[in-house]
Amino acid sequence: MNGRIVIVDDEPITRMDIRGMLEAENYNVVGEAADGIEAIELCKTHHPDLVIMDISMPLLDGLKASKKILAEKYAKAIILLTAYSDKENIEKAKKYGISGYLIKPIMEKSLTPMVEVAIATGTKAREYEVSLEKLTKKLSDRKLIEKAKGIIMVEQNLSEDQAYQLLRELSMNKRCPIAEIAEMFVASDD
Structure with missing residues (x-):
């Protein structure tokens, strides 16, 4: 397996599509969530290498959930998904330490390299944190x-x-x- 991943999106079809793309590339999807609260709980349990998370979700949005997950070190890296490329969310993503940002619809040719790089940089960042x-x-x-x-x-x-x-x-x-x-x-x- 290439890495342990949690997928978070309120649309079951989107989660299914992303899971299919990831599993075809030999990634281990350890959980799926429909909102930010579920995402945090899954990450507490599984400590994945990567979380792929939609920004717009009910209850707790992807940005707020990402901030908590990264601050608590529940995952090594996060890629955010969104239907819109607005400057405010991009700035927040940079501020929180998000590893990637993809615009929907997701294409396998853009998802796979982004996942690979995000996992590698997240792992390296965690090694630096431990050394520090x-x-x-x-x-x-x-x-x-x-x-x-x-x-x-x-x-x-x-x-x-x-x-x-x-x-x-x-x-x-x-x-x-x-x-x-x-x-x-x-x-x-x-």
């Missing part, structure tokens, strides 16, 4: 350790190396990350 989160955590831990070393140096009259060695020994003896030990020193100093 890891780096941010490392930086935060490093700052915490440095602050704890400073506190230990002052309180126990130790050199920087000695303070760090103390943190490492405590970490090993207590079998917990050095950042957790450092956090205890910093919290107790507040």
